[in-house]
Amino acid sequence: MSDDRETYCAALRTQIAEQARRIEELKAALVARLIELQQLHARIAALEQALRDAQLFIDHQPTRRLDALADLFYRETGVMAPGKSVAPAMAMSQPPDDVRYDQYRRWIDSSLERIRIAIDTALAGGEG
Numbered sequence: 001m002s003d004d005r006e007t008y009c010a011a012l013r014t015q016i017a018e019q020a021r022r023i024e025e026l027k028a029a030l031v032a033r034l035i036e037l038q039q040l041h042a043r044i045a046a047l048e049q050a051l052r053d054a055q056l057f058i059d060h061q062p063t064r065r066l067d068a069l070a071d072l073f074y075r076e077t078g079v080m081a082p083g084k085s086v087a088p089a090m091a092m093s094q095p096p097d098d099v100r101y102d103q104y105r106r107w108i109d110s111s112l113e114r115i116r117i118a119i120d121t122a123l124a125g126g127e128g
Contacts, residue, residue: 043122050118057112073107 059065070081082101
């Protein structure tokens with residue numbers, strides 16, 4: 001009877017060990033899925049931000065688009081966008097119109113490139 005009991009207990013210990021191993025495998029799989037979800041969330045957030053940034057360039061109301069871009073350009077550079085009036089008090093701190101135009105054009109180009117890179121990177125899975 002003692003041998004049967006020992007065999008039974010050994011079988012239970014084997015089953016318990018197998019269940020514990022399976023639980024650890026499931027925990028590892030859940031952690032891997034959680035990491036994948038976090039990465040996906042980050043990609044979605046990056047795409048959402050890129051789309052918000054791109055919205056400035058594709059707004060269907062030209063005046064609104066130009067004003068929004070000019071405001072952002074000023075916030076990022078401290079320079080008034082070309083075509084915007086410069087207050088007399090600011091005139092001395094602003095570059096000439098041709099320089100403002102060149103700065104604005106370069107800023108537009110680099111902004112569009114940043115948006116393109118952000119979208120490409122997010123769509124590629126964050127690799128890049």
